[in-house]
Amino acid sequence: MKHLMIAAGLLSATAAVAADKPQLTVYTYDSFVSDWGPGPKVEEAFEAVCDCDLNLVGVEDGAALLSRIRLEGENSDADVVLGLDTNLITAAKETGLFAPNSVSAEYALPIEWSDDVFTPYDWGYFAFVQNAESAAPANFRELADSETKIIIQDPRSSTPGLGLLLWVKAAYGDEAPEIWAGLADNIVTVTKGWSEAYGLFLDGEADMVLSYTTSPAYHLIAEDDASKAAAAFDEGHYMQVEVAAKLAGTDQPELADQFLEFMVSDAFQEIIPTTNWMYPAVTPASGLPEGFDTLITPKKSLLFSPEEAAEVRDQALAEWLGALSQ
Amino acid sequence: MAGRAQPVSPWPGVGAAALVAALILGTLAAVALRADAAGGFGRADWVALRFTLVQAVLSAVFSAALAIPVARALARRRFPGRRALIALLGAPFILPVIVAILGLLQVFGRAGWISDMMGLFGLPPLRIYGLHGVVLAHVFFNLPLATRLILQAWQEIPAERFRLAAQLGCDGIAMFRLIELPMLKCILPGVLAVIFAICLTSFAVALTLGGGPRATTIELAIYQAFTYDFDLGRAALLSALQLALTVVAALAALKFSRGDGFGAGLDRAIRRWDGGAPALDLFWIGAAAAFLLLPLAAVVISGLAGLFEMPALVFRAALTSVLVATASTAVLLLLALPMAMAVATGRYGVLELSGILGLAASPLVIGTGLFILIRPIANPTALALPVTALVNAVMALPFALRILVPAARDVVARHGRLALSLDMSKRTFFTRVLLPRMRPQIRFAAGLSAALSMGDLGVIALFADPQIATLPLQIYRLMGAYQMQAAAGAALLLLLLSMGAFWLLDRGGRLHAET
């Protein structure tokens, strides 16, 4: 065990960095901190202005992130949590672990934003992504009537999965079970997370996969590949708004506020589109990267308020399980 | 010899087992104690329990049943490349789940190779999703393990027995009844229990191949309890249920597999005199190879293109994984050898139980429990790698014990009296008799553990630090960043590393498996 500790010590060079500078610890999801995510650039940009050490800690995904904060409770190491979405806000607030902030900005969100605890940093629309040349169904009913095969994620283990659940619920209300029953024969399979689903889609296992309207932008910009497109559904698209908040128990309240201010500034927002592949919450002065203009823009934006989302979530899940477990 | 002096001391093994049990039960307790309210079972949990049991039993039975003819064919045929084939057949077992799913579906999926071929004849694509798909995937993962375990037992039958049977003029069936059936009765319960336990904790494979929420397992319910509901009480309860089921399976296996070793034989090369039907053996070897190697080939083919697109980070992650696997293998041997020795003294068979618990323990519960326990003392993130190595070792422990225990038992039975009469110390018996006599099994166990540890995501995702990633975690990160091709390349690298580690460590076993 001793040798293991030494090995760990050798490998984790993070602990001993800059003891004299104040340290701001931000918990976020794993793909944010990965080398292809916004993490490294955000760290560099913020450290250039804050005279501090920004310590990003990655935790699986948004839901796991909230669980981690609940697990750590009041003496959490985190000063800021970045990466929850509107579906988690109510549960997050109930913990009483988060503190309000005074950040305000000209949000480019299709909805009004007024929460004083949770500050949005990016957003996107859930959508089914397919090969650009295929004919796309215009809504869930058409999809259900078609032979189109789709892969979706499980709402119990995946953020997009939960998003789809609420999408159908927001668009169809009490008719949601009927929609799911109709979709049952279109669903090839349900995966644990986004990666499995998207990988299977790229391997040709299905015609469409649940992802984001911004997914085709990745292929276009990073791979110069225009072959993927998101299908525009006329009942509207459900939104995901990703937010961050300051922990009430932070020992760096000013630094945390500074980070949240920084988060809605251009320096941070410019990084988001081509690393997190989402829309920035505040459109930076430089505008959106080329390629984002090719994306579909839903005619209608759907989003439950955090309170509504918390309320309908369990019923929607029961309906989903009921319809797909036959 | 009962009640009398033993050439080995059981106490280090008892200590190791206590440590493992403390780790598994302690983490479970840590989670349970952290819960605000006692969680209860809902109707959905019972449905999940039923599905989990059905798929685990079917997976275990099919894996073991198919492994028997394959192991038998491999045991009695000698052909060039036999060893390489045996090593390669083990590969599915060590693939990260996400890679294996993609590989499997490239062969058996709707757009897979088989469906493509059927399409040429105007047939509809294969319908892989459903209970049969779950079982197929689990057989894919576990057939190699079952085959290796049974093959090893086969090769441990003293050559003298086959000689005797051959001299008696036994044909294939008679030889099977006389020698092989008793061996199988001895080994199969353990094999079934191990695979059953592995499949109990299946989650992503069961869900994806099962085609949706019909295929909800207990492990998914645990995940849901943790992240979706944050109901720690329910998570702990479900995890305890998994452990209880595994203990029941393991106890049943211990009860049924009690049997003597195969007595003493000299170190003669194994030769068989029963001809059997070469065509039949060829069929089984060919079928198993095709079933296991085609998805691997798919992994390799998709990986080749990505191999040159991998960022340098992948190589750093690979180095980290090699370190973790090395540490994990060392820890494993430190735990498994003493435990195997303790079991070999004949009085501590129950120790194997604590070993098998590692299989059924939900990684999520162990990881969360460790997190709760470590946090007051140290920064869990800084300990990500040691914790990953430790948990990987505990997860590999049951396999190592399955491999080591029969051999240790045999060595103690064969040489214990002589060592005692020579007044050999326990330490000398360990270094001069047990270690050299068990070298093939130790190498096999070490190879398996290194390969498993290399490919297992384990608990690192719960502790991860942006700067530190093992290769499996890096694969997930690549996939999460749309970089499917680079991820496929990294998966191929992982496959090569795992197989390389296995090959390197197990090479000494060549003597045993007799090329």
Next chain:
Amino acid sequence: MLKLDGCLIENGNFSLRADFTVETGSSVAIIGPSGAGKSTLLEAIAGFRDLTQGQILWNGKRISDLTPGKRPLAMLFQDGNLFPHLTVEQNIALGLHPNGRLSTQEQAEVQTALDRVALPGLGDRKPAELSGGQQSRVALARVLVQRRQILLLDEPFAALGPALKAEMLDLVAGLLAETGTTLLMVSHDPQDARRIADQTVLVADERAHPPAPTSNLFENPPPSLRNYLG
């Protein structure tokens, strides 16, 4: 003097009583019907089996509480007398030092023992490369270097041919004479007993009878021995 003092050995339904002494330096054959407990008796003396009652004494000192390796005796089993992965030399060396390396002088002793059992130059071989007779000789060489006061033979030569077995027994007899070792050997064959043992213990009817002169016993066998001899 080896004294079995009111010994009772039990194992399930099986039981065996022994209450006799064996003089130092004598050679005792143990004969009796199969299953009567000949090997069991030896195992109890060697320490592989517990006594239910009684004690075993050597020269007045109680040895029945000692572990097998601490008793003043060496034992050869029916099989498994050599470690197959060690060379002949290494196997013999274990008799001198079960736990350590040998000094130069002790290495010479191993060579002497090899010479004594007529296996010079085979020290580097592994047991599997030797014939059955040669394997027995190696085991005897190890017994020789062990220098124990009692030798227990549980039919180690049973698998050898008559001529070879006779040769081995003669070798044993020679070694005993040189060292003054006390011998107890299980045997099926009255010839063996006559060849090497002046005394014989008959194990029958749940009892190990006190040693009697071998020639007398075979000339006037008691009923149980008569049945066995046929």
